[in-house]
Amino acid sequence: MLYKSKRGEDKRISSAEAIAFGLSNDGGLFVPESFPCLTAEMINKLISEPYERRAAYIMSLFLKDFTIEELDLYSDNAYGKRKSQGFCDGKTAPLHKVDKGTYFLELWHGPTCAFKDMALQIMPQLLTASLKKIGETREACILVATSGDTGKAALEGFVDVPGVKIMVFYPRDGVSDIQKLQMTSQSGENVNVVAVEGNFDDAQAGVKSIFSNESLRLKLTEAGCFLSSANSINWGRLVPQLAYYISSYCDLLKNGEIEQGEKINFCVPTGNFGNILAAYYAEKIGLPINKLICASNRNDVLTQFINTGVYDKNRQFYTTASPSMDILVSSNLERLLYELSDKDGSMVASYMSRLSTEGSYTVSDSVRAELGRIFASGFCSEEDTMRTISDTFSKHKYLIDPHTAVAYKVLKDYKETTGDDAKTVAVSTASPFKFCDSVLAALGQPHEGTGVMMLDTMSKITGCAVPAPLADLKNKESRFNDTVAINDMEKAVTDFLLERFGH
Numbered sequence: 001m002l003y004k005s006k007r008g009e010d011k012r013i014s015s016a017e018a019i020a021f022g023l024s025n026d027g028g029l030f031v032p033e034s035f036p037c038l039t040a041e042m043i044n045k046l047i048s049e050p051y052e053r054r055a056a057y058i059m060s061l062f063l064k065d066f067t068i069e070e071l072d073l074y075s076d077n078a079y080g081k082r083k084s085q086g087f088c089d090g091k092t093a094p095l096h097k098v099d100k101g102t103y104f105l106e107l108w109h110g111p112t113c114a115f116k117d118m119a120l121q122i123m124p125q126l127l128t129a130s131l132k133k134i135g136e137t138r139e140a141c142i143l144v145a146t147s148g149d150t151g152k153a154a155l156e157g158f159v160d161v162p163g164v165k166i167m168v169f170y171p172r173d174g175v176s177d178i179q180k181l182q183m184t185s186q187s188g189e190n191v192n193v194v195a196v197e198g199n200f201d202d203a204q205a206g207v208k209s210i211f212s213n214e215s216l217r218l219k220l221t222e223a224g225c226f227l228s229s230a231n232s233i234n235w236g237r238l239v240p241q242l243a244y245y246i247s248s249y250c251d252l253l254k255n256g257e258i259e260q261g262e263k264i265n266f267c268v269p270t271g272n273f274g275n276i277l278a279a280y281y282a283e284k285i286g287l288p289i290n291k292l293i294c295a296s297n298r299n300d301v302l303t304q305f306i307n308t309g310v311y312d313k314n315r316q317f318y319t320t321a322s323p324s325m326d327i328l329v330s331s332n333l334e335r336l337l338y339e340l341s342d343k344d345g346s347m348v349a350s351y352m353s354r355l356s357t358e359g360s361y362t363v364s365d366s367v368r369a370e371l372g373r374i375f376a377s378g379f380c381s382e383e384d385t386m387r388t389i390s391d392t393f394s395k396h397k398y399l400i401d402p403h404t405a406v407a408y409k410v411l412k413d414y415k416e417t418t419g420d421d422a423k424t425v426a427v428s429t430a431s432p433f434k435f436c437d438s439v440l441a442a443l444g445q446p447h448e449g450t451g452v453m454m455l456d457t458m459s460k461i462t463g464c465a466v467p468a469p470l471a472d473l474k475n476k477e478s479r480f481n482d483t484v485a486i487n488d489m490e491k492a493v494t495d496f497l498l499e500r501f502g503h
């Protein structure tokens with residue numbers, strides 16, 4: 001299976017090259033040229049397998065330069081029994097049933113307690129193997145812009161990986177106390193963490209412009225290194241994410257909750273459109289899916305887009321209780337548009353250029369019709385996010401984080417307005433303990449002090465245990481305290497790569 005840039009450059013590349021390069025030289029994202037087929041028979045075979053076997057098998061459908069033995073090994077390292085921290089309670093992507101036909105897919109049992117671990121525990125292994133396979137001898141520098149969770153998950157995934165350095169930029173005022181300490185207390189010699197004076201979109205735009213800086217690229221090549229990305233635009237991030245959608249379907253079958261071939265819905269709290277795009281690809285290869293419900297917070301640019309076909313980022317940016325979804329430019333949407341437009345790369349390029357010049361674009365009628373066939377959408381206000389956390393706890397004794405609450409509220413609204421009663425999996429993307437202040441506020445409890453002190457308070461009040469990796473934070477100190485202006489991000493990168501390491 002080969003990959004190409006969806007902006008229309010004609011060159012075809014292998015899966016290892018797509019993972020190693022991250023972005024194409026023409027600025028486009030890599031997309032598979034064709035899709036494999038997931039049959040009912042394949043799904044049946046996976047039912048009796050543990051998560052790590054299911055994941056390796058599903059990745060093998062897309063990553064043809066890797067043997068199944070290689071993928072099994074990486075998958076064991078990431079999700080299986082070999083892992084010393086995270087996923088160690090034997091749960092990788094468990095389902096939690098709350099009422100008839102609604103299940104939460106908990107994707108936060110990894111080392112950083114958010115769903116980004118699902119991809120970032122395995123992606124570094126795919127990346128280093130890919131670099132070897134393509135004969136790359138330069139050192140890779142992973143640049144990450146994070147809205148809070150990706151940064152820590154990437155740091156955990158890449159820490160002390162030989163031949164790789166990693167630098168993370170986060171919006172100074174846009175992440176929770178716990179998220180911030182998780183990142184700034186990161187151990188390891190090959191890591192760096194910097195706060196940016198701006199929001200996530202600013203940080204992401206800054207990283208993108210560093211990537212497209214030709215003179216910097218030359219300078220780094222001379223110094224023996226090159227830039228790569230662990231953001232969700234990298235194909236190596238997306239493929240592992242298909243696995244949990246398919247795995248949850250296997251579990252529903254295994255538990256007798258659905259019949260073979262029964263179509264289900266997924267409701268996904270969405271920011272950069274990476275998670276829900278993986279669900280779309282799962283549908284594309286044959287997973288029986290009825291609707292994908294895209295849930296937004298107050299930054300409802302995607303809701304508007306799915307309902308009207310108009311993408312318009314010229315709007316107020318809000319900082320919310322679900323910061324990982326505070327995004328106005330969803331990078332992965334490009335890949336969806338490419339598929340929905342029947343692989344019309346030049347049309348997608350024209351949408352993207354209008355987005356960068358005018359801040360908005362309107363898709364064609366046929367793209368809009370395709371969009372409506374598979375996607376539904378809704379958004380959730382801050383008040384409703386809070387109310388949903390407290391209602392869910394009092395009604396179901398189930399504690400959810402603000403991102404998951406956004407999804408659950410949008411799902412309830414969707415069911416009410418459409419009457420669609422297909423069984424639905426709501427994707428639960430973070431442990432509630434990552435967002436203690438919001439969750440305690442939602443439960444009507446005092447929430448003074450720093451996030452770390454609140455972990456115990458929340459555990460006492462709710463009777464839920466603090467996840468081990470977060471409990472550990474109490475003994476950690478911040479190592480990285482630099483803040484830079486957006487215009488100084490490039491200098492921070494060269495300082496880190498060229499001076500500190502004496503290239």
Ligand SMILES: *Cc1c(COP(=O)(O)O)cnc(C)c1O
Binds near residue numbers: 114115324325430
């Ligand atoms: C990243 C993140 C999201 C959004 O996922 P996308 O792939 O960016 O759409 C939602 N919830 C949490 C907790 C996250 O960390």
